[in-house]
Amino acid sequence: MSGLITVLILGVVGLTSVGFYLLGGHVLGLSPRQLRGAVRVMLECVGTIVVFSIVNLVVGAALIVGIRLVSGHFVSMYLLEDETW
Amino acid sequence: MRAQSRRLELLGFAVIVLFVIGAFTPIASFVATSLGVTPQIAPGDAIVGLAAGRVSSHGTLSDASLRRAVHGVDLLLNGYAPLLVFSGNGPDDSRVARRARRTLRGADAGDPHLFGSQDDRRRSGAGEDPAVGARGPNDPAGHRRRAHAPRGVGVQARRVTVLPAPVNEAEWDLEPHGRLSLLHRTARELAALLYYRAAGYL
Numbered sequence: 001m002s003g004l005i006t007v008l009i010l011g012v013v014g015l016t017s018v019g020f021y022l023l024g025g026h027v028l029g030l031s032p033r034q035l036r037g038a039v040r041v042m043l044e045c046v047g048t049i050v051v052f053s054i055v056n057l058v059v060g061a062a063l064i065v066g067i068r069l070v071s072g073h074f075v076s077m078y079l080l081e082d083e084t085w
Numbered sequence: 086m087r088a089q090s091r092r093l094e095l096l097g098f099a100v101i102v103l104f105v106i107g108a109f110t111p112i113a114s115f116v117a118t119s120l121g122v123t124p125q126i127a128p129g130d131a132i133v134g135l136a137a138g139r140v141s142s143h144g145t146l147s148d149a150s151l152r153r154a155v156h157g158v159d160l161l162l163n164g165y166a167p168l169l170v171f172s173g174n175g176p177d178d179s180r181v182a183r184r185a186r187r188t189l190r191g192a193d194a195g196d197p198h199l200f201g202s203q204d205d206r207r208r209s210g211a212g213e214d215p216a217v218g219a220r221g222p223n224d225p226a227g228h229r230r231r232a233h234a235p236r237g238v239g240v241q242a243r244r245v246t247v248l249p250a251p252v253n254e255a256e257w258d259l260e261p262h263g264r265l266s267l268l269h270r271t272a273r274e275l276a277a278l279l280y281y282r283a284a285g286y287l
Contacts, residue, residue: 002260006109044090046097081273
């Protein structure tokens with residue numbers, strides 16, 4: 001079952017990706033060079049998101065340690081485990 | 086500036102590759118298995134069920150907490166320890182806290198009981214599973230002592246031996262979402278382990 005889901009996801013994603021590549025090249029007149037530039041910008045955005053996530057987690061951990069030290073109350077580091085970070 | 090953009094591109098590429106590998110290969114199961122602890126189930130003084138996630142406002146346990154609780158009950162029914170203790174906060178833990186304080190006052194008066202606390206997660210390993218055998222290394226068999234005491238009740242924790250009884254066995258036939266979820270949990274536990282070591286809890 002998991003193999004079927006994997007094939008379905010990769011198949012659909014591959015199909016739409018190739019389909020829109022062809023659509024962009026033949027109908028919209030976009031060049032492959034523009035695609036390369038767009039991919040680089042996209043990767044840069046993903047990298048920036050990762051950097052900010054790490055910085056946010058580090059600041060959050062520092063805040064928790066600070067609250068522990070200042071108030072003397074135990075605040076769990078597990079507050080940082082939410083995927084929204 | 087250009088070099089910085091290049092580094093961000095590489096980082097983004099690495100994250101996407103990690104995402105694809107994590108979702109479509111069994112690497113998460115390999116990593117989880119290699120990090121997992123070996124069960125050491127043996128008779129002990131107490132079974133400590135560690136919390137894993139919050140209790141909902143309706144009082145429902147998270148999936149992992151529920152599995153640990155059931156495993157703890159199973160160990161209790163099989164006679165591995167006379168006492169089962171759960172850690173963590175509920176929607177209304179005031180009654181539990183009052184009861185714990187009352188019992189611990191009784192323990193100080195010569196009626197020893199074992200009690201867990203939120204701190205169990207950081208003191209007894211990577212936040213994992215029911216642990217059997219909270220017993221001091223030099224304790225004579227049958228002599229109970231406190232495993233961990235809740236904070237703020239005036240009782241100091243003593244050194245105990247913790248035998249892990251994990252319930253989160255790595256699964257191999259996972260769907261992509263399950264693999265990513267397992268990878269996330271494994272990364273969280275790895276981060277917790279590193280933090281425990283850095284903080285001197287382990």
